[in-house]
Amino acid sequence: MTPTGLSSQQTGSGATSERTTHLRWTVCAMLFCATSINYMDRQVLGILASTLQHSIGWTEAQYGYIISGFQVAYALGLVLAGRMVDKLGSRIGYAIIMGLWSAAAMAHALARTALGFGIARFFLGLGESGNFPAAIKTTAEWFPQSERSLATGIFNSGANVGAILAPAIIPWITIKFGWQAAFLTTGIFSLTWIAWWVTHYRKPADSPKISQSELHYIQSEPISVAATIPWKKLITYRQTWAFSIAKFLTDPIWWFYLYWLPKFFDSRFHLGLSHLGLPLIIVYNISAVGSVGGGWLPALLNRRGLTMPGARFTTMLFCACIITPIFFASRTHSEWMAIGLLSLAAAAHQGWSANLFTTASDMFPQRAVGTVVGIGGMAGSIGGVLFSLSAGWVLQLMHSYAPLFAVSASAYLVALLVLRTMAPGFRKIEDPL
Incomplete structure (x- = not known):
């Protein structure tokens, strides 16, 4: 079997070549689209924040509370969503998740006070919390270890596409039709995706369209079919804590970019x-x-001779280092210099995030991945709550972004030190669980 999953030869009355499929990349495209919709929904509030702040009259601190409401729900929902996806499977679990967050996103159009936006944001957080646990579990089901970080990077880039589409269309919709219409815009995309997912998604072994060669390639790692692993067992592993602390330290920075840029x-x-x-x-x-x-x-680094854990660590170190210049973003008087610094930091964060997510499937068996990602995501959301509350008060009292960019510059190096100390080599745990 070659790394590209080339077709095998079948023998019978005559030798025939089996048609090669690449169905796993179609699944990756579905995850990419879901993540794009996810980030379009959550980005609308950040784009309209200044407009709504003037029309409704909330303070910087109240805006921090609204964002925190989302993140509290996201933290709670991540653990529950990860467990639900592990129990129900990706197909049904993902459809439920998408339906909940879409309804909550459109409910923002009914809000008229800071409290109303906070309530809508809370339920949006509950729904959106399931996207990454479901997507990471699906990736673990459909991709061998050598391709998971690439697949994760591709679907994770949907976050950027959603964040690109939102500022491209939301201001125009708001100016033409009002801010309520902006919150309703993505509903049609969500409904279309749910129909696509439920109709076409199956596990690799259950898919009628997959070739045997691709199925064998995907299953080049043994697949565990045992029961899900209890949380109380997972939290006894240093790897769980390492992943979770790294998420706690670095996830808030991406929230900061989304809601405060x-x-x-x-x-x-x-x-x-x-x-x-x-x-x-x-x-x-x-x-x-x-x-x-x-x-x-x-x-690439693995092909050049590094072990996969070494290649993963080197990539994360590179990303952490090139984020540090963001320290100067609030000090520059050039709009384009600020754009350059923020672009570099956001790109490095996404490279970091793709690899950090993949460490969960590197270190844990498939049946635990959704739950571990949920635990780590909960930790990241708790960090996001603390950062959002702090950001609101820092801006209201100091009127300066400098302290926030200073934290953003240093968080990744600290997180990498934690990973290096608590989970050296991203060693995979045995599966006696």
Whole structure:
């Protein structure tokens, strides 16, 4: 079997070549689309934050509370969603998840107060929390270890595409039809995706369209079919804590980019709603390159002689280092310099994130991946809550983004030190569980 999953020869009355399939990449495309929709839904509030702040009258601290409501629910939902996906499977679990977050996203159109937005945001967080546990579990089912970081990088880049599409269309919709219409826009995409997923998704062994050669390639790692693993067992492993602490330290930085970059550009460079789209589109376009590139780099380094754990660690170190110049983003008087620094940091974060997600499937058996990602995501959301509350008060009291960018610059190196100390070599645990 070759690494590209080339077809095998079948023998019978005569030798025939089996048709080669690459169905796993269609599954990856479905995950990419779901993640794009996920980030379009959550990005709408950040783009409209300054507009809504003026029309409804909330303070910086109240905005922090609204964002925190989302993240509290996201933290709770991640563990529950990870467990639900492990029990129900990706096909049914993912459809339920998408349906819940889509309804909550459209419910923002009914809000008229900061409290109303906080309630809608809370339920959006419950639904959206399931996207990454479901996607990472699906990737573990459909891809061998050598391809998982690339597949994760590809579907993870959907976050950037969603964040690009939102500033490209939301300001125009808001100006033409009002902010309520902006929150309703993505509903049609969500419903279409759910129908696509339920109709076409199956596990590799159950798919009628997959070739035997591709199935054998996907199953080059043994597949565990045992029962799901209890949380109380998983939290006894250092690998669980290492993954979770790394998420706690670095996930809040991406939340900060999503929800405060529009406000940063508006306050620092006085960009209105009609001019806000271009800087955000540039930042998230470049971050999409970082997501795919960060997922591809470990495979390249592995082919050049590094072990896969060594290649993963080297890639994460590179990403952590090139994030550090963001320290100067709030000090520059050049809009384009700020865009450049933020683009580099966002790209490096996405490369980091693709590899950090993949460490879960590197270190744990398939039947535990959804739950571990959920636990780590919960930790990341707790960090996001603390960061959002702090950001709101820092901006209200100090009127400066400098402390927030200083934390953003250093968090990844600290997280990598934790990973290196607690989970050296990303050693895979045995599966006696």
